[in-house]
Amino acid sequence: MQMAVVNLHPGQTVYCEAGKFLFKTTNVTMETRLSGPSGNGQSQGGGGGMGGMLRQAMGTAMQVGQRMLAGESLAFQYFTSQGGEGTVGFAGVLPGEMRALELNGTRAWFAEKDAFVAAESTVEFGIAFSGGRTGMSGGEGFILEKFTGHGTVIIAGAGNFIDLNPADFGGRIEVDTGCVVAFEEGIQYGVQRVGGLNRQGVMNAVFGGEGLSLATLEGNGRVILQSLTIESLANALKKAQGGDKQGPTGGLFSTHAG
Numbered sequence: 001m002q003m004a005v006v007n008l009h010p011g012q013t014v015y016c017e018a019g020k021f022l023f024k025t026t027n028v029t030m031e032t033r034l035s036g037p038s039g040n041g042q043s044q045g046g047g048g049g050m051g052g053m054l055r056q057a058m059g060t061a062m063q064v065g066q067r068m069l070a071g072e073s074l075a076f077q078y079f080t081s082q083g084g085e086g087t088v089g090f091a092g093v094l095p096g097e098m099r100a101l102e103l104n105g106t107r108a109w110f111a112e113k114d115a116f117v118a119a120e121s122t123v124e125f126g127i128a129f130s131g132g133r134t135g136m137s138g139g140e141g142f143i144l145e146k147f148t149g150h151g152t153v154i155i156a157g158a159g160n161f162i163d164l165n166p167a168d169f170g171g172r173i174e175v176d177t178g179c180v181v182a183f184e185e186g187i188q189y190g191v192q193r194v195g196g197l198n199r200q201g202v203m204n205a206v207f208g209g210e211g212l213s214l215a216t217l218e219g220n221g222r223v224i225l226q227s228l229t230i231e232s233l234a235n236a237l238k239k240a241q242g243g244d245k246q247g248p249t250g251g252l253f254s255t256h257a258g
Contacts, residue, residue: 002098003091004117004154008081014088016118018073022089031078037121078121090118092156096228099161101153101182107221110189111145111155111182120151144189157181159228167220177215178229184221192216 003022006014015037024030079088092098093114101109103123110128119125126146147153161181166173177191191213217223 001091001095002156003089004098004100006088006090006118008079008086008088010081010084013078013080013121014118015076015078015121016090017114017116018075018077020090020092020117021077021079022091024079024088025086027082027084028086028088029080029082031080032075033078034075036076036125037119037123076125088118090154092117094156094158094228094230094233096156096158096226097161098154098156099182099224101147101155103147103150103153105148105150108146108148108185109153109182110185110187111147112157112180113143113145115155115157115181116145116147117154117156119147119153122151123147123149123153155182155224157224157226157228158230158233159226162225162227164223164225165221166217166223171220172216172218173223174214174216175225176229177213178231179225179227180215180217181224181226183217183223186219187221187223188216188218190216190218 008014008028018032021030079086098117103109116125124147126148128144128146164173166187174192180189183189193213
């Protein structure tokens with residue numbers, strides 16, 4: 001399992017999702033806030049007396065509401081180096097890889113839920129909803145994390161990473177919905193059913209182990225996939241403990257010991 005060791009310049013700030021922090025040097029301060037960064041290195045705020053405070057409170061409430069709806073952590077932890085250079089360590093929550101994405105302000109990045117680990121305070125964190133009704137059936141892909149601004153953002157996933165560009169494969173690839181880690185703005189994300197409502201479609205869904213949906217990624221841009229899905233890891237652990245009686249039919253007919 002990888003970790004990210006971040007060296008901070010004096011006065012530089014990075015933030016992480018609660019639960020991703022590992023260690024820091026003593027000259028690095030830690031502060032927990034509900035508000036996210038504004039993209040200019042400061043926490044979001046309205047400024048200007050009572051009206052500014054009200055706008056700040058409303059903005060923070062909307063951010064927290066979005067993150068709560070998405071099942072994300074409600075708070076961020078901010079780390080700032082004081083009086084010299086400092087060091088902070090972060091990690092994801094599953095055995096796998098980490099990746100540093102460099103944002104230059106021209107293209108946003110989208111990532112699966114819980115992929116975010118840490119970022120410079122000049123990177124804005126947001127929630128995006130993708131796929132409409134079909135996205136809802138895709139589970140992992142319906143709610144996405146969105147990163148904009150300038151600077152470095154660190155993401156993590158399970159297993160090994162592979163970088164692909166759909167343009168190198170005829171402009172479109174189809175993957176398990178749980179394998180998508182992140183993709184650049186400009187890539188069109190969607191969710192489609194596995195086959196039609198016919199005999200082969202039912203065979204794919206029942207015996208193929210993929211459920212009823214696949215994620216589709218179209219366009220010209222960078223896509224990061226992971227070799228291990230959270231669902232497959234959870235099922236493997238349940239099976240090893242004797243708590244998952246799937247049998248030969250896989251997902252649709254699996255039973256769980258209560």
